[in-house]
Amino acid sequence: MDITTIILAITSVSSPFAIFGYFLMRSKFKNELDLSKKREEELARRAYETAVLKEIGDRIGYSLDAVKIVEIISGSLGKLVPYSTVCHMIFDEKKDKVILACNINESVSSNFLREVKNKMIAASVEMAQKPFMEDDLDESISGNILNEESRDPIRSFFNLPIVIAQKLVGVINVSSTIGDLYNDENTEVLYKIAKLASEEATKLQQVLDSEKSRLVQAVQSLSDGLLMVDTKYHLVLVNKKLCQLLGVVSNPSLFDIANSLSGNLDLRSMMEEAIATDEELPAREITVKEKTLQVVASRVLDKIAQKPMGVVVLLHDITDAKSLEKLRQDFTSMMVHELRAPLTNIKSTAELLIKDSSKIKKDESTKYLANIDSTSLSMLELVNDLLDVAKMEADKFDVISESGDLAIVIAERVESFKPQVAERGLKLNLVVDRNLPKAYFDKVRIKQVINNLISNALKFTQAGEITVKVSQEVVNGNPIDILVAVSDTGIGIDREEANKLFSRFGQLVMGRRTVALKGSGLGLYIAKGIVEAQGGRIWFKSEGAGLGSTFYFTVPIADNELRKPDAHYVDNVGKMVNAKIN
Amino acid sequence: MQEEYRKFLSELIKKQMVILGPNLVLSKARKIDGLKIGDDGEVAAIGRDPLDTFKEISGYFNDLSGHIAQITLERLLEKYPGLKQEIASS
Numbered sequence: 001m002d003i004t005t006i007i008l009a010i011t012s013v014s015s016p017f018a019i020f021g022y023f024l025m026r027s028k029f030k031n032e033l034d035l036s037k038k039r040e041e042e043l044a045r046r047a048y049e050t051a052v053l054k055e056i057g058d059r060i061g062y063s064l065d066a067v068k069i070v071e072i073i074s075g076s077l078g079k080l081v082p083y084s085t086v087c088h089m090i091f092d093e094k095k096d097k098v099i100l101a102c103n104i105n106e107s108v109s110s111n112f113l114r115e116v117k118n119k120m121i122a123a124s125v126e127m128a129q130k131p132f133m134e135d136d137l138d139e140s141i142s143g144n145i146l147n148e149e150s151r152d153p154i155r156s157f158f159n160l161p162i163v164i165a166q167k168l169v170g171v172i173n174v175s176s177t178i179g180d181l182y183n184d185e186n187t188e189v190l191y192k193i194a195k196l197a198s199e200e201a202t203k204l205q206q207v208l209d210s211e212k213s214r215l216v217q218a219v220q221s222l223s224d225g226l227l228m229v230d231t232k233y234h235l236v237l238v239n240k241k242l243c244q245l246l247g248v249v250s251n252p253s254l255f256d257i258a259n260s261l262s263g264n265l266d267l268r269s270m271m272e273e274a275i276a277t278d279e280e281l282p283a284r285e286i287t288v289k290e291k292t293l294q295v296v297a298s299r300v301l302d303k304i305a306q307k308p309m310g311v312v313v314l315l316h317d318i319t320d321a322k323s324l325e326k327l328r329q330d331f332t333s334m335m336v337h338e339l340r341a342p343l344t345n346i347k348s349t350a351e352l353l354i355k356d357s358s359k360i361k362k363d364e365s366t367k368y369l370a371n372i373d374s375t376s377l378s379m380l381e382l383v384n385d386l387l388d389v390a391k392m393e394a395d396k397f398d399v400i401s402e403s404g405d406l407a408i409v410i411a412e413r414v415e416s417f418k419p420q421v422a423e424r425g426l427k428l429n430l431v432v433d434r435n436l437p438k439a440y441f442d443k444v445r446i447k448q449v450i451n452n453l454i455s456n457a458l459k460f461t462q463a464g465e466i467t468v469k470v471s472q473e474v475v476n477g478n479p480i481d482i483l484v485a486v487s488d489t490g491i492g493i494d495r496e497e498a499n500k501l502f503s504r505f506g507q508l509v510m511g512r513r514t515v516a517l518k519g520s521g522l523g524l525y526i527a528k529g530i531v532e533a534q535g536g537r538i539w540f541k542s543e544g545a546g547l548g549s550t551f552y553f554t555v556p557i558a559d560n561e562l563r564k565p566d567a568h569y570v571d572n573v574g575k576m577v578n579a580k581i582n
Numbered sequence: 583m584q585e586e587y588r589k590f591l592s593e594l595i596k597k598q599m600v601i602l603g604p605n606l607v608l609s610k611a612r613k614i615d616g617l618k619i620g621d622d623g624e625v626a627a628i629g630r631d632p633l634d635t636f637k638e639i640s641g642y643f644n645d646l647s648g649h650i651a652q653i654t655l656e657r658l659l660e661k662y663p664g665l666k667q668e669i670a671s672s
Contacts, residue, residue: 119603126600127650129657158603163649173603183609184642191646198648 066090066169067099069197070162073190074103074172081186083174084108084152085143089120090170094234098132100139107147108177115154120173123159127168152177158187160194165205225293225315227257228300229271231308245315247289264288270297271311285318292322327505334521338382342375349375385522389504392529399442399533403558406439406446406482407432407470413450414468420458427465428454433472438558439482445530446555449538450484452523453551457488464489464548473554481536481557487550493542501540502528527553583664587632588625590662591639596623597654598643610642633672 070088077086087102100120102113117139121132157175161168172194174182216237219226225242229235235254243250246260258267264286274281274297283296294316300309349368353360360368391397414430421428450468457466466488473483493501504525531538531553542549598607604623611619616629617639628635643651659666 123601126597127654156603156605158606159601161601161647161650163647166649168650180605182603182605184606184613185609187606195648 066162066164066201069164069201070170070172073160073162073193073197076193077174077190078105080189081174082176082178082181084176084178085113085116085174087113087116087120087173087175088170089124089173091124091168096136098137100137102139102141102143104141104143104146106177107144107150108152109148109150110146112150112152112154112175112177113141113146116157116173116175119154119157119175120159120171123161123171123173124168127161127171150177155179156181158182160190162194163198164201165209166202224317226312228310228312229254230310231275233268233271236310242315245288245291245293245317261286261288265295267313270295271313273297274299274311274313275308283316290319291317292319294318331505335382335386339379342379345375346372385526388526388529389522392526397529397533399445399530401440401442401534403438403440404443405436406441406484406555407436409441409443409446410450410468410470410484413447413454417454417458421466424458424461426458426461426463429465429467431467431469431471433470436470436472436482437479439555440558441534441555442530446534449527449530449553450486452527453486453553456523456551457486457490460549461488461490472557479557481554483552483554485550485552487548489548492545492547493540493549494545498540498542502538531555583668584628584632586662586665587636588628590658590665591617591628591632591636592623592625593661594639594643594655594658595619595625597658598647598651599623601650601654602643602646606646607643610646611639614638614642633668636669637672 067090070090074086074088077083084106085102085104085108087100090099090101092099100117102116104113121134125132154175155177156179157173160172160174162170162172174190176182219237219239222239222241225245226237226239227235227242228237233254235257238252238257240250242248242257243252246257248256248260252260254267261267265284270281270284278299278301281297283294286293286295296314296316298312298314300312301307302309349372353365353368357365388397411430411432414428417428454466454468466486469483469485469487471483471485472479473481502524504522528538535556536554538551538553540549540551595607595611604621608619608621608623611617614635616627617635618626618629620626640651640655643655659669
């Protein structure tokens with residue numbers, strides 16, 4: 001066998017193997033090529049999806065506007081899947097409306113669109129588990145024109161629910177006349193987009209809800225009534241205080257609020273005026289349910305858009321301020337009168353002395369001068385009272401407390417009232433506990449307190465007696481301060497008047513009980529100021545009108561040291577202790 | 583229990599077909615090993631442990647519609663107290 005024959009033999013035997021090997025290699029290369037192509041395609045698809053996702057993410061940004069989110073997703077569909085129509089349904093709870101907008105990409109019939117609508121309604125009912133009101137539907141169509149000759153039904157579709165803060169806000173429907181067009185692979189990216197948008201919007205919603213909750217709490221705790229309306233005059237916010245001031249139910253409608261104003265204020269016109277002007281409107285005063293309210297309406301401006309967002313109406317209760325203002329005016333009138341009467345008296349007496357000085361006898365002129373002296377003294381006391389009150393209100397009322405015998409000061413004061421008491425036919429008793437400790441008080445100011453209480457007792461007691469008692473106030477066996485009580489058998493005090501008694505305009509509120517009673521009416525207010533400035537308390541007890549009254553005040557014990565009985569105390573006060581002064 | 587699971591899964595798939603559309607739901611569900619589903623969503627056979635099948639399919643639906651899928655599932659489970667208990671304890 002020559003070499004050629006051998007080669008031919010080998011070639012003929014190995015040829016089938018070579019061919020087989022060739023096809024095997026070719027198939028292997030093809031598979032690898034396909035796989036590589038598929039990988040490339042998959043990679044390109046992923047890159048494309050990522051780009052689209054980013055674009056949508058950027059466009060949605062931090063938006064809570066469901067319409068915007070749904071529109072952006074719908075608008076991006078063409079880049080991802082083929083479709084005949086894309087429709088979206090938005091549930092607008094505020095307006096009780098459902099917006100249905102359809103964009104036609106490939107001409108379809110109105111039957112096709114009707115079918116789309118029915119599928120979206122069925123999906124909404126299934127998701128929300130509540131009936132769908134077709135009357136609330138607001139429909140619009142855009143894109144290609146309808147082709148009524150088309151008989152193509154929906155052959156494939158999918159729905160994309162949009163949920164924000166666990167609430168269904170919309171549904172997107174993508175439909176096609178081509179069958180089996182959509183599957184989990186080619187729609188996956190859309191569900192990812194919807195999920196991403198939903199998550200971002202939910203996070204933002206949670207932040208806004210938390211801020212809103214804080215704002216609502218702040219508004220609810222306001223001491224003024226407040227309401228806010230949007231530019232369409234829909235009530236956005238109303239606080240509890242407003243309901244309380246106007247006597248309306250909680251969560252009222254704007255109609256309830258306007259109605260409660262009982263024609264005192266044209267709320268609508270006021271809000272319209274506020275929204276139309278960038279100037280501050282003057283506050284208005286109205287009286288509703290016996291309350292005087294100051295009403296201010298201000299426009300709320302969107303700082304970025306520079307557009308009005310609504311109007312805030314604030315109701316400030318000025319009833320107390322108004323009555324205080326009236327009291328002030330009445331008080332001023334009263335004081336002017338109190339000063340004018342003695343001044344007139346002084347003037348006419350002085351005129352008489354000047355005109356008829358030659359005719360007036362000396363004892364008569366002395367009487368007239370004594371009258372001028374006594375009248376001017378009353379005026380001086382009145383002016384001093386006013387000055388004291390002014391100092392108290394300006395926080396400039398000083399007491400200079402020092403250690404001393406309170407009983408001696410009280411005994412002196414009691415003694416000074418002796419002639420007046422005798423003149424009125426009353427009894428004035430002084431009862432002082434033995435072994436009283438030294439007290440800590442302002443020796444000048446305390447006289448004002450005692451004078452006021454005894455003179456008040458005298459003014460309001462027609463018969464009977466007045467008793468001044470000085471004792472130690474002991475709590476749990478420990479002396480805590482010195483208690484002074486001034487009791488009378490006079491006209492007493494009504495319970496209703498009790499809280500007005502120590503107020504600045506107390507006498508004015510209560511009404512002057514007798515025309516004959518003169519003075520500023522500020523005595524108890526000043527006495528309270530002095531006692532409290534010394535670190536004591538002042539109060540009264542009365543069983544009621546006609547049953548007398550007792551005024552109490554306390555004075556701190558000096559250094560908490562019990563005073564030992566000594567000769568000096570007994571010598572000076574002894575005569576008055578337990579003595580009755582007629 | 584197998585039959586109850588079959589009914590429950592059929593109902594769940596049908597509801598999701600209404601919500602998301604049949605093409606997508608069926609293409610997802612038919613990828614589950616052993617699960618045989620008709621075009622109307624009726625489950626013909628589960629083919630393996632029904633609890634595993636349920637977990638797989640509810641995971642798919644959850645990926646697609648999150649909160650909506652969860653609510654739909656919770657509502658449906660109210661009709662199947664036995665399954666609800668088993669699923670909760672698994």
